[in-house]
Amino acid sequence: MNLQSSPLLTDLYQLTMLQAYFDEGMEDTAVFEFFVRDLPPQRNFLLTAGLEQVLQFLENLRFTPDELDWLAACGRFTRDFVRFLETFRFTGDVHAMPEGTPFFPHQPILRITAPIAQAQLVESRVINLLHFQTLIASKAVRSVLEAPGKLLVDFGLRRAHGAEAGLLAARAAYLAGYSGSATVLAGAQFDVPLYGTMAHSYIQAHADETAAFERFAHSHPTNTVFLIDTYDTEAAAEKVVKLAPRLEQQGIHIKAVRLDSGNLSEHAHKVRHILDQGGCRKIGIFCSGNLDEYAIRQLLADGAPIDGFGVGTLLDTSADAPYLDCAYKLVEYAGQPSRKRSEGKATWPGRKQIYRLHAADGTLERDILTLEHDAHPGAPLIEPFMQAGKRLSAAESLQKTRQRTADEVARLPRHLLQLETSPRPYTVEISPALRNLAEAVDRTAH
Amino acid sequence: MNLQSSPLLTDLYQLTMLQAYFDEGMEDTAVFEFFVRDLPPQRNFLLTAGLEQVLQFLENLRFTPDELDWLAACGRFTRDFVRFLETFRFTGDVHAMPEGTPFFPHQPILRITAPIAQAQLVESRVINLLHFQTLIASKAVRSVLEAPGKLLVDFGLRRAHGAEAGLLAARAAYLAGYSGSATVLAGAQFDVPLYGTMAHSYIQAHADETAAFERFAHSHPTNTVFLIDTYDTEAAAEKVVKLAPRLEQQGIHIKAVRLDSGNLSEHAHKVRHILDQGGCRKIGIFCSGNLDEYAIRQLLADGAPIDGFGVGTLLDTSADAPYLDCAYKLVEYAGQPSRKRSEGKATWPGRKQIYRLHAADGTLERDILTLEHDAHPGAPLIEPFMQAGKRLSAAESLQKTRQRTADEVARLPRHLLQLETSPRPYTVEISPALRNLAEAVDRTAH
Numbered sequence: 092m093n094l095q096s097s098p099l100l101t102d103l104y105q106l107t108m109l110q111a112y113f114d115e116g117m118e119d120t121a122v123f124e125f126f127v128r129d130l131p132p133q134r135n136f137l138l139t140a141g142l143e144q145v146l147q148f149l150e151n152l153r154f155t156p157d158e159l160d161w162l163a164a165c166g167r168f169t170r171d172f173v174r175f176l177e178t179f180r181f182t183g184d185v186h187a188m189p190e191g192t193p194f195f196p197h198q199p200i201l202r203i204t205a206p207i208a209q210a211q212l213v214e215s216r217v218i219n220l221l222h223f224q225t226l227i228a229s230k231a232v233r234s235v236l237e238a239p240g241k242l243l244v245d246f247g248l249r250r251a252h253g254a255e256a257g258l259l260a261a262r263a264a265y266l267a268g269y270s271g272s273a274t275v276l277a278g279a280q281f282d283v284p285l286y287g288t289m290a291h292s293y294i295q296a297h298a299d300e301t302a303a304f305e306r307f308a309h310s311h312p313t314n315t316v317f318l319i320d321t322y323d324t325e326a327a328a329e330k331v332v333k334l335a336p337r338l339e340q341q342g343i344h345i346k347a348v349r350l351d352s353g354n355l356s357e358h359a360h361k362v363r364h365i366l367d368q369g370g371c372r373k374i375g376i377f378c379s380g381n382l383d384e385y386a387i388r389q390l391l392a393d394g395a396p397i398d399g400f401g402v403g404t405l406l407d408t409s410a411d412a413p414y415l416d417c418a419y420k421l422v423e424y425a426g427q428p429s430r431k432r433s434e435g436k437a438t439w440p441g442r443k444q445i446y447r448l449h450a451a452d453g454t455l456e457r458d459i460l461t462l463e464h465d466a467h468p469g470a471p472l473i474e475p476f477m478q479a480g481k482r483l484s485a486a487e488s489l490q491k492t493r494q495r496t497a498d499e500v501a502r503l504p505r506h507l508l509q510l511e512t513s514p515r516p517y518t519v520e521i522s523p524a525l526r527n528l529a530e531a532v533d534r535t536a537h
Numbered sequence: 538m539n540l541q542s543s544p545l546l547t548d549l550y551q552l553t554m555l556q557a558y559f560d561e562g563m564e565d566t567a568v569f570e571f572f573v574r575d576l577p578p579q580r581n582f583l584l585t586a587g588l589e590q591v592l593q594f595l596e597n598l599r600f601t602p603d604e605l606d607w608l609a610a611c612g613r614f615t616r617d618f619v620r621f622l623e624t625f626r627f628t629g630d631v632h633a634m635p636e637g638t639p640f641f642p643h644q645p646i647l648r649i650t651a652p653i654a655q656a657q658l659v660e661s662r663v664i665n666l667l668h669f670q671t672l673i674a675s676k677a678v679r680s681v682l683e684a685p686g687k688l689l690v691d692f693g694l695r696r697a698h699g700a701e702a703g704l705l706a707a708r709a710a711y712l713a714g715y716s717g718s719a720t721v722l723a724g725a726q727f728d729v730p731l732y733g734t735m736a737h738s739y740i741q742a743h744a745d746e747t748a749a750f751e752r753f754a755h756s757h758p759t760n761t762v763f764l765i766d767t768y769d770t771e772a773a774a775e776k777v778v779k780l781a782p783r784l785e786q787q788g789i790h791i792k793a794v795r796l797d798s799g800n801l802s803e804h805a806h807k808v809r810h811i812l813d814q815g816g817c818r819k820i821g822i823f824c825s826g827n828l829d830e831y832a833i834r835q836l837l838a839d840g841a842p843i844d845g846f847g848v849g850t851l852l853d854t855s856a857d858a859p860y861l862d863c864a865y866k867l868v869e870y871a872g873q874p875s876r877k878r879s880e881g882k883a884t885w886p887g888r889k890q891i892y893r894l895h896a897a898d899g900t901l902e903r904d905i906l907t908l909e910h911d912a913h914p915g916a917p918l919i920e921p922f923m924q925a926g927k928r929l930s931a932a933e934s935l936q937k938t939r940q941r942t943a944d945e946v947a948r949l950p951r952h953l954l955q956l957e958t959s960p961r962p963y964t965v966e967i968s969p970a971l972r973n974l975a976e977a978v979d980r981t982a983h
Contacts, residue, residue, distance in 0.1 A: 092725060094541060094700050102694055102719040103733025111739065111756035121742065161725045167760070207742060214736070218695035219703055226698075248548055249664035250860045252672075252706075254540050255699030257665055273548040279538060279607045287549030290660070292867035293557070295875045296567065296653060310557035314613070320879045353880035404860045413859040414696045414850045421738035429741045433766045434799035 092158055095255065096151055098179075099158050101215040106168070109208045113172045119425035121207035122442055123214065124199035125221055126420075131412035135507040136193045136517065138232055138496065139200045140263045141224030143190060143486055145217055146477060149181040152213065181209050185477035188445075189487075191228070191266055191496030192472060193503055195519050198445050198460060200225070202473065207424065214419045222417050223256060227263035230409040232500060234384040234402055235268035236508050238391065242399030244286045245272035246379055247407025260407040266493050268500070273401070281489050286401075288316040288349070295321060301330045305338070312343045316377060319348045319362070328362045332369030347375035347398065355380065356395040363396040377401065383410070384510055428532050439525055440532045445472040453502050461522030538604055541701065542597055544625075545604050547661040552614065555654045559618045565871035567653035568888055569660065570645035571667055572866075577858035581953040582639045582963065584678055584942065585646045586709045587670030589636060589932050591663055592923060595627040598659065627655050631923035634891075635933075637674070637712055637942030638918060639949055641965050644891050644906060646671070648919065653870065660865045668863050669702060673709035676855040678946060680830040680848055681714035682954050684837065688845030690732045691718035692825055693853025706853040712939050714946070719847070727935050732847075734762040734795070741767060747776045754780075754789050762793045762823060765808070770796060774808045778815030793821035793844065801826065802841040809842040823847065829856070830956055874978050885971055886978045891918040899948050907968035 092099060112118070127137060154162070154176045163173045183205020194200055201221060203210045234243055245264040248257035261277030271284030278285040289307055297303035300322065308315045315338070319327035328348065335345055348366075350358050355378045366374050378390070379401030387400055404410065420438045421429050430440035439460070446459040446469035459467045475483055506513045538545060558564070573583060600608070600622045609619045629651020640646055647667060649656045680689055691710040694703035707723030717730030724731040735753055743749035746768065754761045761784070765773035774794065781791055794812075796804050801824045812820050824836070825847030833846055850856065866884045867875050876886035885906070892905040892915035905913045921929055952959045 092722065094704060094722070097722055099722040099725050100694070100700055100703065101721055102692070103721050103724075103731045104719065104735055105733075106721060107734055107753075107757055107760065108736065108739045111735075111753050112742075114756045115752050117742065121738070123738070158725070165724070167757075211736075211738060214738075215695050215703075216700075219697065219700065222696050223698050246548070248546070249661050250668050250863070251665065252669050252698035252854070253701030253704075254546055254662075254665065255701050257546065258540060259699055273550065275547055275549050275552065276538065276540070276543055276545040278549075278611070279545050279604070285549045285611075287551075287553055289550055289554050289557075290657075291877045291879065292567070292569070292657060292660075293554045295867045295877060296558075296563065296870045306561050307554075307557050310560045311553055311613075314553065321877050323878075351879065352882045408698070408854075408859040410859050413854040413856050417696070419695075421741045424742045431737045431741060431767050432769075433737065433797065436798050 092155065096148065097158060098152060098154055098212060099161070101212060105212050105214060106162070108211055110168050110172050112208050112211070113175055118206050118208065120204060121210040121421060122202060122204045122423035123210050123419050124422050124443065125201040125217065126199045126418065127196055128416040128418060128436070129196050131415060133411055133510065133512055134229060135509070135513045136195060136229075136503060137225055137415070138228040138267055138500070139188045139192045139194055139225055140190050140228035140266055141221040141259070142187050142201065142476065144220045144224070144259070145201065146185065146482055148216055148220065149185065149213060149477065150480065150482060152179070152181045154179060180480060181205065181213065182480040183209055183477075184475065184479065186473050186475050188472050189474065189495070190492050191499060193455070193499055195458065195517050197439065198458065198519065199443050199473070202442060218417065218419050222415055224259050224263040226409045226412075226415055227260045227407065228267040230406055230412070231264040231267035231269055233510060234387055234400070234406070236500070237384045237388045237510065238400060241397070242377070243269045244399065244401045245269055245274065245406060246401040246403035248274045250404040251407035256407065262489065264406060266489060266496055268493065268497055283489070288314060289318050291318065291321045294318060300327055301334055304331065304334055308338050308343050308345070315343060315345045316347045316349055317345065318351060320350050320352045320358070324350060324353065324358050325361050325365060328365040331374070332365060332371055335369070335371050335374070345371070345374050347377045349377045349379060351378070351380040355397070356390050356393040359395040359397050375399065379403065381405065388510065428528055430529065430532055432533065439521075439529060441525065441528050443473070443525070446470065447472055449502065454504055455502055455517070457518035457520060459520045459522055460525060462524050462528060465522055465524040467522065538601065542594065543604060544598060544600055544658060545607070547658060551658045551660060552608070554657055556614050556618050558654050558657070559621055564652050564654065566650060567656040567867060568648060568650045568869035569656050569865050570868050570889060571647040571663065572643055572645045572864060574862040574864060574882070575642050577861060579857055579956065579958055580675060581955070581959045582641060582675075582949060583671055583861070584674040584713055584946070585634045585638045585640055585671055586636050586674035586712055587667040587705070588633050588647065588922065590666045590670070590705070591647065592631065592928055594662055594666065595631065595659060595923065596926070596928060598625070598627045600625060626926060627651065627659065628926040629655055629923070630921065630925065632919050632921050634918045635920065635941070636938050637945060639901070639945055641904065641963050643885065644904065644965065645889050645919070648888060664863065664865050668861055670705050670709040672855045672858075672861055673706045673853065674713040676852055676858070677710040677713035677715055679956060680833055680846070680852070682946070683830045683834045683956065684846060687843070688823070689715045690845065690847045691715055691720065691852060692847040692849035694720045696850040697853035702853065708935065710852060712935060712942055714939065714943055729935070734760060735764050737764060737767045740764060746773055747780055750777065750780055751784070754784050754791070758789045761789060761791045762795055763791065764797060765794045766796050766798045766804070770799065770804050771807050771811060774811040777820070778811060778817055781815070781817050781820070791817070791820050793823045795823045795825060797824070797826045801843070802836050802839040805836075805841040805843050821845065825849065827851065834956065874974055876975065876978055878979065885975060887971065887974050889919070889971070892916065893918055895948065900950055901948055901963070903964035903966060905966045905968055906971060908970050908974060911968055911970040913968065
């Protein structure tokens with residue numbers, strides 16, 4: 092059972108509902124939409140990400156013989172139902188906002204239209220995929236906005252929540268504007284640029300710190316970054332200054348030093364001074380160690396002479412907001428618009444579209460949330476991506492998505508770009524057509 | 538490239554260091570230990586988890602032809618080094634605390650002893666695996682302690698950080714005492730008991746709520762739990778009361794109703810009253826919706842008549858403490874004890890053991906952190922699990938680990954079992970032998 096593609100990576104209730112739909116002969120078209128109910132604290136907008144992985148999952152959805160055997164043996168399902176699952180495929184339509192689009196609460200970023208069993212079964216994994224990358228892209232863009240022109244590298248694999256989180260956090264961070272990642276598999280699978288040189292253990296495993304630097308330089312003459320805080324940061328900077336001319340004679344240019352502990356601003360100032368005095372003005376300073384967008388802002392406000400940042404745990408776990416209040420909800424079944432009215436969790440019914448209005452200079456002005464066929468001025472944000480189970484076009488390169496994301500983020504109004512919660516949230520109007528439909532649906536008895 | 542087993546799921550610096558070790562002919566034995574530096578706020582102890590997945594990863598470690606091709610083509614590594622990786626296997630030893638052991642800061646829970654390239658390469662994934670399950674088990678045990686005798690089910694897959702987080706959170710929560718999970722793959726892979734019935738969409742897809750209940754009951758006569766908050770919770774409870782006798786006549790006993798929104802305490806009281814008045818005393822009440830150990834404690838303190846809880850997002854993301862400050866550090870190379878002295882991140886050198894002392898009634902009293910061969914009274918916590926790349930015994934059943942975990946947790950002193958940070962942390966003594974070694978290491982020049 093392949094972790095990433097298994098249809099058993101779902102909640103049991105999806106399968107018990109499918110058994111019931113099967114018994115009842117319910118196979119009409121259902122429409123589900125994914126949206127976020129509220130922005131978490133300290134977020135003024137979110138960035139869509141993860142659609143590519145959702146499309147791949149849907150396109151390849153099938154039960155393997157092993158999975159069917161397990162379902163047959165687990166005692167919860169009828170033989171006829173398990174037989175029905177043998178040929179189960181996703182044959183529906185997908186509409187969505189392209190990856191890297193800024194969006195706001197109650198705006199659907201994905202719509203799935205399919206026979207109810209299909210649209211239902213995929214709920215858990217679709218949320219799992221869209222939620223995580225959207226969470227990380229929305230976190231990553233904040234440090235991108237705080238550190239223009241700086242190298243930003245994702246260092247978070249080790250404390251990301253499992254294998255896929257490490258891999259996809261690297262993708263989402265790059266999409267949102269990071270320079271790259273330390274996660275090798277993200278380079279191999281997504282062409283994310285890779286960064287990395289040495290850990291403290293490399294220094295420790297050598298009897299002498301300078302010898303460790305020199306030997307590493309010989310192994311990696313075009314990627315020479317020295318970690319200098321294993322014992323005494325400034326003493327190590329002096330060693331770098333002494334070593335530099337010897338390496339230069341061999342054609343090796345030290346690229347940078349990395350600081351990973353202590354007061355980074357103080358150390359960066361001191362190390363910059365030592366390097367400059369020693370004629371090493373071209374050696375950059377790269378910092379890591381418990382960094383996030385707040386720490387980066389503070390370091391840059393202090394005038395710390397830092398050229399790049401490695402951001403790890405606090406990015407890959409989105410530590411200040413480790414989840415989004417998101418949902419995937421039935422908005423139509425068998426042609427009938429629907430919504431739930433649970434307290435505090437009521438949803439808007441029907442298939443929706445969003446129109447985005449821009450000012451003359453291209454800045455976002457406001458959005459209109461309305462029904463699919465209720466046209467408004469502005470640019471519609473929801474586009475078709477899959478029809479009858481087939482993708483409508485090949486995947487865009489991640490590089491291109493990243494560029495498009497940067498363009499979109501640049502059009503956000505300034506007050507949404509600050510780290511703190513803006514007192515003036517972005518305006519999303521609910522159209523009269525949508526309000527009327529919600530009232531009409533509520534008049535239906537249950 | 539298989540996400541879970543690929544050696545490319547690592548940080549680039551592991552591979553650049555390996556190239557350098559290869560060039561330098563460094564192949565002596567390195568010893569690394571994994572530990573947590575500090576408890577996060579609101580944790581008085583942590584529970585080890587994830588060792589089983591680490592052992593599987595190490596036992597199966599190898600580069601596939603695809604991975605070798607990628608490394609050869611990426612331009613960072615020499616041909617000889619890539620050839621060396623062709624036969625790369627893990628041939629080292631693993632010592633660890635068994636899963637489900639309560640532990641405290643600076644206590645190594647895993648030690649890897651292997652040729653330096655091997656012990657180094659696996660760092661990122663070993664941390665990734667141990668950190669996450671330890672994080673979740675340590676979170677899950679808190680609701681277990683607050684809700685004795687109640688059904689506790691992990692509902693977190695959808696907002697867990699990716700596929701593996703969803704799967705392994707189910708395992709870690711079960712290990713820590715949860716009754717089971719909604720995540721089907723965790724049932725298929727780890728025999729975690731599964732729970733789940735219906736979502737709001739199932740109710741919405743039927744024109745009539747009672748009809749939805751009745752049809753579901755016919756499909757699942759031994760697993761009839763009705764979700765009753767889609768429209769009006771108390772009205773739905775009345776419908777359940779009316780439906781119950783008809784189902785009883787057909788031999789179907791309604792097990793429970795589920796509440797998922799609004800003031801759960803108020804609704805549970807009202808629904809209990811409606812069910813009892815209607816002669817449905819045996820129908821249980823199960824609650825879900827943004828729950829964690831604090832919410833559960835409050836509901837039970839309110840006397841809310843709730844028989845079980847579904848705990849999702851706040852468990853699977855460990856939302857109040859989404860990461861542990863953990864590290865995997867070199868403590869010895871080529872027979873020489875080692876430590877780094879980075880500010881605020883200094884580590885203890887040498888191969889360690891922990892002795893745990895218990896009071897007469899079996900309660901934990903204090904631990905002694907010392908060197909491997911420095912015997913002390915008490916029970917040693919670190920045991921051998923793998924020798925020369927081979928497991929010393931087959932994996933324990935998860936059921937048995939879960940029982941052992943419950944026994945261990947029951948022996949913790951009461952003041953560590955509260956949700957809030959205890960003003961009296963558990964005592965971990967550093968032995969004179971360990972202190973002396975650290976001083977001796979520091980006297981060595983670098």
